[in-house]
Amino acid sequence: MGPGYWAWVIPLSTGNTSIGLVGHDSHIPFEVVRNLENTLAWMREHEPVLARELEGLRVLDFCCLKNYSHNVARAWSSERWALVGEAGAFVDPLYSPGSDFIAFANSFTEEMIRCDLAGGDLTQRARELSALYRSLVVNSIELYAHAAAVYGHPSALLAKVYWDNFTYWSYPCQLFMQGLYRLSGREMDAMIPIGMRYGQLSNRMQLVLAAWAELAPEPTQKGFRGMPSYPSVLIDAHLALRNRWDTKETLDAMRMRLVQAEEIFGEILLRALDAVGPDRVDALIERLGARSWDDLRIDDDRIEATGTVGLARRRALRPLARDVERSLGQPARQVDAATLGRARGPLVARGIRPHDGEEVVLDPGGPS
Numbered sequence: 001m002g003p004g005y006w007a008w009v010i011p012l013s014t015g016n017t018s019i020g021l022v023g024h025d026s027h028i029p030f031e032v033v034r035n036l037e038n039t040l041a042w043m044r045e046h047e048p049v050l051a052r053e054l055e056g057l058r059v060l061d062f063c064c065l066k067n068y069s070h071n072v073a074r075a076w077s078s079e080r081w082a083l084v085g086e087a088g089a090f091v092d093p094l095y096s097p098g099s100d101f102i103a104f105a106n107s108f109t110e111e112m113i114r115c116d117l118a119g120g121d122l123t124q125r126a127r128e129l130s131a132l133y134r135s136l137v138v139n140s141i142e143l144y145a146h147a148a149a150v151y152g153h154p155s156a157l158l159a160k161v162y163w164d165n166f167t168y169w170s171y172p173c174q175l176f177m178q179g180l181y182r183l184s185g186r187e188m189d190a191m192i193p194i195g196m197r198y199g200q201l202s203n204r205m206q207l208v209l210a211a212w213a214e215l216a217p218e219p220t221q222k223g224f225r226g227m228p229s230y231p232s233v234l235i236d237a238h239l240a241l242r243n244r245w246d247t248k249e250t251l252d253a254m255r256m257r258l259v260q261a262e263e264i265f266g267e268i269l270l271r272a273l274d275a276v277g278p279d280r281v282d283a284l285i286e287r288l289g290a291r292s293w294d295d296l297r298i299d300d301d302r303i304e305a306t307g308t309v310g311l312a313r314r315r316a317l318r319p320l321a322r323d324v325e326r327s328l329g330q331p332a333r334q335v336d337a338a339t340l341g342r343a344r345g346p347l348v349a350r351g352i353r354p355h356d357g358e359e360v361v362l363d364p365g366g367p368s
Contacts, residue, residue, distance in 0.1 A: 002220070003027055003152030006094065007047055016060060019050075022093060024148040036062040069144065071137045074130045075105065078122035082109040089137040092144040095164070101137070104176060108133060111182055128188055132181060136172055139199040146210040153213035154220060155275065158328055159268050160209050161227060162234065163202070166264060169237040170257035171198045177241050178250040187247065194254050201265050204293070211287045212272035215280050225329065233260060233323050259297075260320060266298040267324040270306075273343055274335045281335060281343050296347045303344060306337040 001007070004027020010018040021028075021039060033039045036059060043051040069092055075083045083089075084105035091097050108129045115125045143164055150156045171194070175181060180191055228234035237257060245253060276284050285291060305316035314322060325331070 001151050001157075002046060004148040005046070006151055007043075007050060008093070009050070019054065020093065026148055030064075030066050034064050039064070069141050071134055071141070072130075073134075074126070075133050076108060076112050076126040076129050078126050080112075080116065080122075082112065084109060089133070091137060091140045094144060094147075095168075097140060100172075100176075101140075104133060104136065104181070107176070108181060125184065128184060129181065132188075135195060135199065139202060140172075142199075142203045142206055146206045148210075149213035150209045152220065153218050154223070155218055155328070156209045156213040156272075158225060158227070159212075159271065160206075162324070162327055163205050163209075163264065163268060165228075165234055166237055166257075167198055167202050167261055169234075169241060170261065171195060171254055173241055174250060174254060178245055178247075180247065180250060183247065190251060191254075194251065194258060197258055198254075198261065201261055204288070205265060205268065207288055208269055208272050211284050212275055215284055215287070216272075216276040225327075227327055229327055231323075232327060233264075233320060234327070262297040263318070263320045264324060266296050266302070267321050269296070270298065270302070270340060270344075271324075271328065271331050273340060274306075274331045274333065277332075277334045278336070278339050281339055285343055285347075291346050293347050296344070298344050298348055300341075303337050303341045306335075306340055307333070 005021065005023040007022070008018070008020040010020070012018055021033060021043070023033065028042070031038075032042055039062075040051065040054070043054070068090060070090055072083055072089045075088055082105070085102055088105050089101065091101060111129065112122065112125055116122055147160070150160055175191070175195075180188075183191060228238075240253065243253075273281050273284060301316070302318070302321065305313060305321075308316045317325070
């Protein structure tokens with residue numbers, strides 16, 4: 001893995017091995033890897049260890065696809081057709097979400113069949129399910145569209161994995177596991193604002209991570225950081241997928257995780273501001289267009305905790321802030337509290353203290 005690309009090595013049940021290279025056009029133009037010879041030459045330069053392992057092995061097949069991430073205009077129709085699998089949308093192979101989207105598409109198709117057999121309104125169901133599917137695909141594609149620089153930046157990538165997992169387990173996975181795609185009309189309308197806020201935060205986060213990686217480059221080095229650690233809000237969110245909730249309980253759980261997501265967003269933004277250093281804080285804010293956000297959860301107590309260390313820091317930080325720090329490591333501490341406070345000023349939700357009446361409990365059970 002490096003700036004603009006990553007490679008996979010997957011042992012197959014046949015005894016063969018799949019080697020894949022996923023690259024952004026900005027870093028690996030299509031002409032550079034359009035055939036086997038060019039691809040191997042590129043690997044010898046950028047991934048020499050992997051290239052050496054491939055020397056002398058027989059290549060059984062080669063395929064190169066351009067612009068493979070794509071959405072669909074409609075995936076279901078009142079005329080009783082559906083687009084699923086490779087005929088439908090495709091996101092990106094990084095987190096291997098293909099099977100998840102196949103599950104979404106097949107389950108949505110089953111819902112269309114159920115609606116038809118019950119004499120329901122196929123036109124409305126097709127419209128609702130297509131819109132829901134497209135929104136899931138669009139927000140998923142955004143996870144990768146801006147990630148070129150992040151792939152070559154260990155700290156930003158670690159934060160990305162933390163964020164992407166948390167939000168995925170908190171909204172799309174619960175939507176599927178609790179069967180909320182079966183909702184229709186006003187019941188589905190109640191879910192839409194929650195999904196829109198998750199999508200808004202996640203899309204912003206990808207911009208934060210990309211700007212962090214580009215404004216504060218970081219050399220790669222040997223190391224390992226396991227994630228999630230225990231205890232962790234990531235483990236809580238994942239274990240909660242075992243629960244079986246009704247619609248109200250599920251929406252309540254999604255909202256509770258959304259409060260957590262907003263606080264986690266603030267923590268990672270503070271980490272990015274600290275990493276770029278005091279001279280580039282304003283540049284990062286301007287690059288993000290963040291002065292128009294005015295809805296973040298970063299309170300005064302959190303800013304004041306910036307310079308603390310040891311036990312004093314543990315006591316000053318809220319549980320989620322400690323969770324982020326435990327998972328991502330200590331921040332650089334290059335930027336003082338006054339500078340962070342000035343940068344944060346216009347970005348927070350106005351007229352409320354961010355955490356009033358919204359205590360977050362790290363609990364793998366039901367909604368807190």
